[in-house]
Amino acid sequence: ARSIVAVVNQKGGVGKTTTAVNLAASLAVAEQSTLLVDMDPQGNASSGVGVPPRSIERSVYDCLIAGMHLEDVVVETKVPHLTVLPAKQDLVAAEIELVDEADRASRLARVLDEAFTRGVPYRQVIIDCPPSLGLLTLNALVAAHSVLVPLQCEFYALEGLTYLMDTIDRVRNGLNADLEVDGVVLTMFDPRNNLAHQVSDEVKKHFSVYDAVVPRNIRLSEAPSHGLPILLYDAKSKGAEAYLALAREFLDRRAGK
Amino acid sequence: ARSIVAVVNQKGGVGKTTTAVNLAASLAVAEQSTLLVDMDPQGNASSGVGVPPRSIERSVYDCLIAGMHLEDVVVETKVPHLTVLPAKQDLVAAEIELVDEADRASRLARVLDEAFTRGVPYRQVIIDCPPSLGLLTLNALVAAHSVLVPLQCEFYALEGLTYLMDTIDRVRNGLNADLEVDGVVLTMFDPRNNLAHQVSDEVKKHFSVYDAVVPRNIRLSEAPSHGLPILLYDAKSKGAEAYLALAREFLDRRAGK
Numbered sequence: 074a075r076s077i078v079a080v081v082n083q084k085g086g087v088g089k090t091t092t093a094v095n096l097a098a099s100l101a102v103a104e105q106s107t108l109l110v111d112m113d114p115q116g117n118a119s120s121g122v123g124v125p126p127r128s129i130e131r132s133v134y135d136c137l138i139a140g141m142h143l144e145d146v147v148v149e150t151k152v153p154h155l156t157v158l159p160a161k162q163d164l165v166a167a168e169i170e171l172v173d174e175a176d177r178a179s180r181l182a183r184v185l186d187e188a189f190t191r192g193v194p195y196r197q198v199i200i201d202c203p204p205s206l207g208l209l210t211l212n213a214l215v216a217a218h219s220v221l222v223p224l225q226c227e228f229y230a231l232e233g234l235t236y237l238m239d240t241i242d243r244v245r246n247g248l249n250a251d252l253e254v255d256g257v258v259l260t261m262f263d264p265r266n267n268l269a270h271q272v273s274d275e276v277k278k279h280f281s282v283y284d285a286v287v288p289r290n291i292r293l294s295e296a297p298s299h300g301l302p303i304l305l306y307d308a309k310s311k312g313a314e315a316y317l318a319l320a321r322e323f324l325d326r327r328a329g330k
Numbered sequence: 331a332r333s334i335v336a337v338v339n340q341k342g343g344v345g346k347t348t349t350a351v352n353l354a355a356s357l358a359v360a361e362q363s364t365l366l367v368d369m370d371p372q373g374n375a376s377s378g379v380g381v382p383p384r385s386i387e388r389s390v391y392d393c394l395i396a397g398m399h400l401e402d403v404v405v406e407t408k409v410p411h412l413t414v415l416p417a418k419q420d421l422v423a424a425e426i427e428l429v430d431e432a433d434r435a436s437r438l439a440r441v442l443d444e445a446f447t448r449g450v451p452y453r454q455v456i457i458d459c460p461p462s463l464g465l466l467t468l469n470a471l472v473a474a475h476s477v478l479v480p481l482q483c484e485f486y487a488l489e490g491l492t493y494l495m496d497t498i499d500r501v502r503n504g505l506n507a508d509l510e511v512d513g514v515v516l517t518m519f520d521p522r523n524n525l526a527h528q529v530s531d532e533v534k535k536h537f538s539v540y541d542a543v544v545p546r547n548i549r550l551s552e553a554p555s556h557g558l559p560i561l562l563y564d565a566k567s568k569g570a571e572a573y574l575a576l577a578r579e580f581l582d583r584r585a586g587k
């Protein structure tokens with residue numbers, strides 16, 4: 074069955090985009106037809122797969138606001154089986170333009186539903202979100218079957234987790250009754266750092282945490298400047314291994330469904 | 331003369347809060363009466379100076395929306411001469427409640443103006459902002475005399491700089507003609523990393539960059555879990571030295587104004 078996952082955390086810089094891009098690329102390499110949706114006006118996920126915002130005419134904004142079909146906006150990437158619905162800065166305007174619309178929170182869900190009804194082939198949809206819990210992230214939470222939460226093991230990042238889970242509960246009790254928390258992914262993990270182990274132990278007490286842990290790895294921060302996911306930039310790096318392991322575990326968790 | 335500075339960057343996790351908290355604390359240690367304003371619903375700057383959001387009744391929300399006086403909401407910190415106007419999660423509601431108000435972007439400017447007219451003593455005001463360019467950050471840009479931009483020397487962080495500077499120009503041409511860009515502060519700088527030097531060289535071509543560079547230093551990420559600025563947590567650390575140097579340079583740039 075198809076899986077739609079929102080990668081969410083209102084705390085900034087915790088590895089949402091790095092996780093969305095590299096999980097999507099790893100799933101594509103496993104021959105899963107994958108769509109990466111960029112819901113962040115920064116357009117980092119788009120750049121991360123070699124489709125920088127300045128290079129495109131149409132973006133997810135045109136689907137959300139102008140009713141353009143997904144198939145007419147998506148762009149193929151250098152990775153086989155990986156397609157991106159790109160974002161650019163105009164997406165900022167969508168938050169303002171949708172405020173008074175009754176269906177403001179379910180536009181993305183409709184864009185995806187209608188595209189699947191027309192027969193678009195994606196088995197996996199991964200949605201990258203901005204560092205906030207505003208209307209763009211809300212659209213992702215309403216459209217998704219589950220939520221993946223990248224977490225940097227630091228104090229400020231831990232503080233925001235409760236509020237994030239409250240927000241997910243509110244969406245589950247409102248617009249998306251089926252929304253599940255898929256799990257927490259520990260990112261930029263430095264095993265020499267005491268705080269990292271303390272935070273990780275604390276999180277494991279309350280949430281489902283993926284076994285796959287992403288270590289701090291310089292190659293992961295270099296890859297986006299080449300417009301490549303880590304698998305195409307440096308497949309032997311620790312970062313690439315971690316995201317392949319994450320993709321395997323991600324698919325295993327879905328195997329029986 | 332008094333200085334009001336907004337610490338802004340829509341890219342998440344680049345060290346805005348760490349810079350706001352530790353610059354404010356270093357200015358206070360230099361006997362400058364300093365107010366730290368937390369305009370991020372995450373409330374990280376408040377926690378970073380030992381005033382966690384769950385411990386307070388009133389917050390900046392009450393000043394912005396209910397017209398409460400600044401003096402009735404601020405909290406003294408463990409650092410002499412450092413006071414905080416704390417934030418908590420209710421600040422999220424302010425963005426929604428202000429949308430239809432004509433003066434929605436200048437509420438913070440008015441709160442500060444009216445407080446100074448009543449004679450509050452602060453010489454330095456440092457405003458921490460959330461990772462977005464929405465109404466809360468806009469309020470900070472309208473209230474401020476200048477903007478300090480923390481920048482992590484990585485690819486995604488560089489991408490957003492142009493849009494940030496365009497936004498500052500727009501505010502300067504609109505609601506705050508006197509708004510200046512104070513400068514860029516390089517954060518989490520790792521000198522062994524090529525990309526960091528490439529990004530730093532690029533940024534120096536287009537912007538005023540502070541000589542004081544903040545290195546990656548684990549003590550900086552430990553300090554917030556104790557509710558202490560780095561100067562009180564580990565005054566001998568590289569992080570403390572860097573923020574003291576930044577405060578010295580910050581004051582030198584203002585001497586004579």
Ligand SMILES: Nc1ncnc2c1ncn2[C@@H]1O[C@H](COP(=O)(O)OP(=O)(O)OP(=O)(O)O)[C@@H](O)[C@H]1O
Nearest residue numbers: 085086087088089090091204261289290294342484
């Ligand atoms: N495991 C890692 N090791 C080293 N660097 C990393 C790792 N993961 C991410 N990075 C780098 O850290 C920075 C933050 O990561 P990223 O941009 O993916 O976070 P984000 O949560 O998407 O940020 P935002 O909140 O702005 O959307 C980026 O420069 C990225 O290249």
Ligand SMILES: Nc1ncnc2c1ncn2[C@@H]1O[C@H](COP(=O)(O)OP(=O)(O)OP(=O)(O)O)[C@@H](O)[C@H]1O
Nearest residue numbers: 085227342343344345346347348461518546547551
């Ligand atoms: N120089 C540094 N060395 C090591 N860790 C740092 C440094 N500066 C900040 N950090 C840590 O990196 C993380 C991100 O920093 P911080 O929260 O200050 O960024 P921010 O820009 O305020 O994030 P947000 O966009 O969520 O508001 C925090 O966990 C912080 O403790």
Ligand SMILES: [Mg+2]
Nearest residue numbers: 089090113117
């Ligand atoms: Mg991102």
Ligand SMILES: [Mg+2]
Nearest residue numbers: 346347370374
């Ligand atoms: Mg912050």
